[in-house]
Amino acid sequence: xxxxxxxxxxxxxxxxxxxxxxxxxxxxxxxxxxxxxxxxxxxxxxxxxxxxxxxxxxxxxxxxxxxxxxxxxxxxxxxxxxxxxxxxxxxxxxxxxxxxxxxxxxxxxxxxxxxxxxxxxxxxxxxxxxxxxxxxxxxxxxxxxxxxxxxxxxxxxxxxxxxxxxxxxxxxxxxxxxxxxxxxxxxxxxxxxxxxxxxxxxxxxxxxxxxxxxxxxxxxxxxxxxxxxxxxxxxxxxxxxxxxxxxxxxxxxxxxxxxxxxxxxxxxxxxxxxxxxxxxxxxxxxxxxxxxxxxxxxxxxxxxxxxxxxxxxxxxxxxxxxxxxxxxxxxxxxxxxxxxxxxxxxxxxxxxxxxxxxxxxxxxxxxxxxxxxxxxxxxxxxxxxxxxxxxxxxxxxxxxxxxxxxxxxxxxxxxxxxxxxxxxxxxxxxxxxxxxxxxxxxxxxxxxxxxxxxxxxxxxxxxxxxxxxxxxxxx
Amino acid sequence: xxxxxxxxxxxxxxxxxxxxxxxxxxxxxxxxxxxxxxxxxxxxxxxxxxxxxxxxxxxxxxxxxxxxxxxxxxxxxxxxxxxxxxxxxxxxxxxxxxxxxxxxxxxxxxxxxxxxxxxxxxxxxxxxxxxxxxxxxxxxxxxxxxxxxxxxxxxxxxxxxxxxxxxxxxxxxxxxxxxxxxxxxxxxxxxxxxxxxxxxxxxxxxxxxxxxxxxxxxxxxxxxxxxxxxxxxxxxxxxxxxxxxxxxxxxxxxxxxxxxxxxxxxxxxxxxxxxxxxxxxxxxxxxxxxxxxxxxxxxxxxxxxxxxxxxxxxxxxxxxxxxxxxxxxxxxxxxxxxxxxxxxxxxxxxxxxxxxxxxxxxxxxxxxxxxxxxxxxxxxxxxxxxxxxxxxxxxxxxxxxxxxxxxxxxxxxxxxxxxxxxxxxxxxxxxxxxxxxxxxxxxxxxxxxxxxxxxxxxxxxxxxxxxxxxxxxxx
Numbered sequence: 001x002x003x004x005x006x007x008x009x010x011x012x013x014x015x016x017x018x019x020x021x022x023x024x025x026x027x028x029x030x031x032x033x034x035x036x037x038x039x040x041x042x043x044x045x046x047x048x049x050x051x052x053x054x055x056x057x058x059x060x061x062x063x064x065x066x067x068x069x070x071x072x073x074x075x076x077x078x079x080x081x082x083x084x085x086x087x088x089x090x091x092x093x094x095x096x097x098x099x100x101x102x103x104x105x106x107x108x109x110x111x112x113x114x115x116x117x118x119x120x121x122x123x124x125x126x127x128x129x130x131x132x133x134x135x136x137x138x139x140x141x142x143x144x145x146x147x148x149x150x151x152x153x154x155x156x157x158x159x160x161x162x163x164x165x166x167x168x169x170x171x172x173x174x175x176x177x178x179x180x181x182x183x184x185x186x187x188x189x190x191x192x193x194x195x196x197x198x199x200x201x202x203x204x205x206x207x208x209x210x211x212x213x214x215x216x217x218x219x220x221x222x223x224x225x226x227x228x229x230x231x232x233x234x235x236x237x238x239x240x241x242x243x244x245x246x247x248x249x250x251x252x253x254x255x256x257x258x259x260x261x262x263x264x265x266x267x268x269x270x271x272x273x274x275x276x277x278x279x280x281x282x283x284x285x286x287x288x289x290x291x292x293x294x295x296x297x298x299x300x301x302x303x304x305x306x307x308x309x310x311x312x313x314x315x316x317x318x319x320x321x322x323x324x325x326x327x328x329x330x331x332x333x334x335x336x337x338x339x340x341x342x343x344x345x346x347x348x349x350x351x352x353x354x355x356x357x358x359x360x361x362x363x364x365x366x367x368x369x370x371x372x373x374x375x376x377x378x379x380x381x382x383x384x385x386x387x388x389x390x391x392x393x394x395x396x397x398x399x400x401x402x403x404x405x406x407x408x409x410x411x412x413x414x415x416x417x418x419x420x421x422x423x424x425x426x427x428x429x430x431x432x433x434x435x436x437x438x439x440x441x442x443x444x445x446x447x448x449x450x451x452x453x454x455x456x457x458x459x460x461x462x463x464x465x466x467x468x469x470x471x472x473x474x475x
Numbered sequence: 476x477x478x479x480x481x482x483x484x485x486x487x488x489x490x491x492x493x494x495x496x497x498x499x500x501x502x503x504x505x506x507x508x509x510x511x512x513x514x515x516x517x518x519x520x521x522x523x524x525x526x527x528x529x530x531x532x533x534x535x536x537x538x539x540x541x542x543x544x545x546x547x548x549x550x551x552x553x554x555x556x557x558x559x560x561x562x563x564x565x566x567x568x569x570x571x572x573x574x575x576x577x578x579x580x581x582x583x584x585x586x587x588x589x590x591x592x593x594x595x596x597x598x599x600x601x602x603x604x605x606x607x608x609x610x611x612x613x614x615x616x617x618x619x620x621x622x623x624x625x626x627x628x629x630x631x632x633x634x635x636x637x638x639x640x641x642x643x644x645x646x647x648x649x650x651x652x653x654x655x656x657x658x659x660x661x662x663x664x665x666x667x668x669x670x671x672x673x674x675x676x677x678x679x680x681x682x683x684x685x686x687x688x689x690x691x692x693x694x695x696x697x698x699x700x701x702x703x704x705x706x707x708x709x710x711x712x713x714x715x716x717x718x719x720x721x722x723x724x725x726x727x728x729x730x731x732x733x734x735x736x737x738x739x740x741x742x743x744x745x746x747x748x749x750x751x752x753x754x755x756x757x758x759x760x761x762x763x764x765x766x767x768x769x770x771x772x773x774x775x776x777x778x779x780x781x782x783x784x785x786x787x788x789x790x791x792x793x794x795x796x797x798x799x800x801x802x803x804x805x806x807x808x809x810x811x812x813x814x815x816x817x818x819x820x821x822x823x824x825x826x827x828x829x830x831x832x833x834x835x836x837x838x839x840x841x842x843x844x845x846x847x848x849x850x851x852x853x854x855x856x857x858x859x860x861x862x863x864x865x866x867x868x869x870x871x872x873x874x875x876x877x878x879x880x881x882x883x884x885x886x887x888x889x890x891x892x893x894x895x896x897x898x899x900x901x902x903x904x905x906x907x908x909x910x911x912x913x914x915x916x917x918x919x920x921x922x923x924x925x926x927x928x929x930x931x932x933x934x935x936x937x938x939x940x941x942x943x944x945x946x947x948x949x950x
Contacts, residue, residue: 167803
């Protein structure tokens with residue numbers, strides 16, 4: 001199957017070409033005819049080839065199904081962005097997740113959410129069962145518009161589109177302006193799902209080295225001139241994974257380079273509410289001319305009640321609305337938007353976020369101290385948020401460490417998951433809010449001492465990889 | 476701008492080509508240089524062209540942004556699928572919507588939804604604020620698996636993937652197997668958003684004539700052989716808009732044709748629960764070898780609490796999970812899935828659906844009688860559901876009628892919205908559950924008498940088109 005699929009993918013065999021007969025191909029490949037029959041049948045089932053009765057097998061079409069695991073560099077599964085996401089999302093309660101990207105459930109504003117749910121239970125029938133407006137709940141868009149105005153960004157609620165999540169917001173923008181083969185610039189390191197998302201759009205991904213003040217502008221300008229990227233996706237405030245923040249000078253220069261090369265910028269502001277005081281935003285400086293602001297409430301409010309947003313030029317919003325209607329017949333569930341609005345509007349929410357920020361200050365400090373005791377040192381001490389991007393002791397490999405920790409039910413986030421250039425093998429991202437369990441540090445210490453796997457763990461890890469491998473093998 | 480964009484889209488101008496100077500182009504186009512400057516600036520802002528200081532303007536890239544309204548045949552806005560969706564979704568309460576595709580709010584199981592919301596308000600913190608499993612709530616997938624088993628379709632819960640909506644389910648499948656230029660087969664007529672969704676994937680859309688027993692198999696087989704479609708999307712039970720149902724013979728033959736041409740089939744079962752007794756399903760006959768079953772609860776439970784699902788081959792589900800993680804970091808909001816499960820599991824739900832089916836029998840009959848009094852005759856009397864696909868009196872044009880009705884705040888669904896071949900100008904889809912207001916029939920009668928627009932209405936319609944036109948013009 002792989003041989004045929006490769007020939008099809010590489011256009012050696014094109015639509016309409018006749019495949020070798022079963023007997024001949026069995027000979028060539030040195031396998032039994034029944035094996036070839038099975039392979040051909042599967043390829044027919046996948047629609048890659050077609051059986052023409054009495055005449056043989058023919059190539060049906062040039063494009064095989066889009067299997068993300070087959071796109072981009074083949075990586076050790078432990079540092080494949082999708083595998084790490086799936087590990088974190090599907091891990092059971094027994095697993096500790098210092099590698100995950102969210103706060104523990106008991107850090108979230110659950111009391112306000114419960115109040116909002118009880119209020120929603122008393123809402124009009126229409127709120128409970130009708131489709132919503134194409135842009136999403138007006139009250140929530142007005143609230144966001146007021147918040148933006150407070151930052152000096154004047155946009156009307158009609159310039160805000162609610163989406164199912166922050167990721168869906170970026171996905172919708174990629175549908176709008178990224179075509180297969182287009183070059184997209186991300187930070188190196190960057191949030192690993194940016195890479196997975198861009199793979200789904202078959203974009204060419206370029207990483208620009210990230211400094212403590214934002215992207216390296218020398219390299220950024222050079223890449224803009226050489227590769228003419230269509231898009232640049234970044235977090236300006238409390239960058240994921242580094243925790244760094246864009247300086248005003250970099251922000252200004254970045255916008256000028258983008259303008260001269262016709263580049264669009266997606267500024268993912270998902271960690272903005274974790275800042276102690278606000279820092280420069282590309283969307284504000286640019287006034288949404290070429291910058292698109294997106295965000296969500298998954299980190300601050302709830303990842304279970306999901307809602308994202310896009311703020312952009314009115315003409316772009318209009319095209320995005322059509323795309324969202326076509327591909328999801330509207331964005332966020334209206335009932336979900338009602339819940340988000342109710343919580344944001346709840347008197348307790350601002351107090352809650354202040355408490356979370358104070359709690360994170362302590363957690364960052366305490367975690368840094370305990371990590372440094374193991375020779376793991378933060379690359380910088382972030383102004384806010386829950387990430388510590390750390391350098392491992394000399395000679396330690398983050399992937400080996402992550403494999404060893406997984407054996408003991410601890411999911412870590414090794415540096416190369418975040419690195420397009422795969423140059424972060426000596427780094428690890430820690431979520432300070434997820435490191436309450438003392439055993440996590442014991443596991444880290446043991447893993448550092450010997451990157452090797454224990455029995456049970458080894459078994460577990462093999463199972464995972466094997467399962468996964470076999471699933472892949474069938475596509 | 477249009478002239479430049481057309482040259483770029485048609486590859487007359489390719490990446491790196493120099494554009495005519497502002498003065499020369501102004502001369503050619505017979506406009507003022509300032510107009511050209513403005514057009515060039517906008518194209519730069521869109522990233523279609525680039526300004527190289529001191530050297531002029533150059534084509535930046537081949538692909539302009541994906542504006543759905545610019546894809547496919549230019550149509551009268553009143554029969555553009557996206558426009559009709561936006562009208563129905565954004566219409567205020569004063570507007571009657573016999574053209575829309577959902578039940579009135581007071582027909583939905585709101586009491587059960589309120590109970591579910593109150594129960595959710597008492598759930599664990601984790602349920603309220605954590606991300607969910609990548610496949611979606613296990614309890615809901617097990618419930619669906621049990622329902623499928625009842626139909627004779629044995630799939631494990633791990634073969635079911637929850638999505639944000641039924642449309643998102645189809646969109647995810649298109650991402651997986653449809654590439655730009657691939658041919659996709661739909662019914663003619665079919666649910667209009669299938670066309671909008673396929674435009675978003677830049678597929679070549681072919682319509683197969685739909686008979687009272689399913690697609691015309693002569694034409695289906697012929698199209699399969701000639702165009703080798705990658706995919707066929709259909710409703711087997713209570714087809715939208717016709718209300719027809721697939722016969723066992725057509726179902727069997729259809730699967731054989733699909734098998735011999737390597738075609739994948741998406742069976743959208745969204746109206747299944749409205750059937751008095753179940754009819755043949757492709758997914759069941761085929762055992763999910765090449766058929767993918769999708770569905771949602773928007774029609775039966777709530778369009779505000781949205782959730783869809785995909786049931787397919789395990790290897791396909793695995794690839795779809797990766798795609799869903801990459802593009803929305805998981806599917807349905809976990810809290811939403813909890814609500815859907817609670818309502819489906821609620822003792823009252825089955826009784827509620829029985830009552831809805833009984834109520835619809837009456838509504839179909841009464842509406843048919845009142846429409847026939849106006850010379851509007853159902854194409855067939857459906858076994859269930861809320862649609863009546865009707866032939867208008869000879870010489871009447873559905874689009875003219877829809878325009879006239881819109882003047883009086885009545886949104887209709889003219890036949891050609893559903894027709895790839897634009898051959899349904901003499902048909903109209905009515906939602907019998909949305910025709911309680913007597914004035915709807917008066918409006919229809921007046922519209923039939925004179926397809927012309929009244930004063931106030933005329934103004935309104937112009938505004939709509941103008942607004943819309945101008946929005947388009949800026950892209």
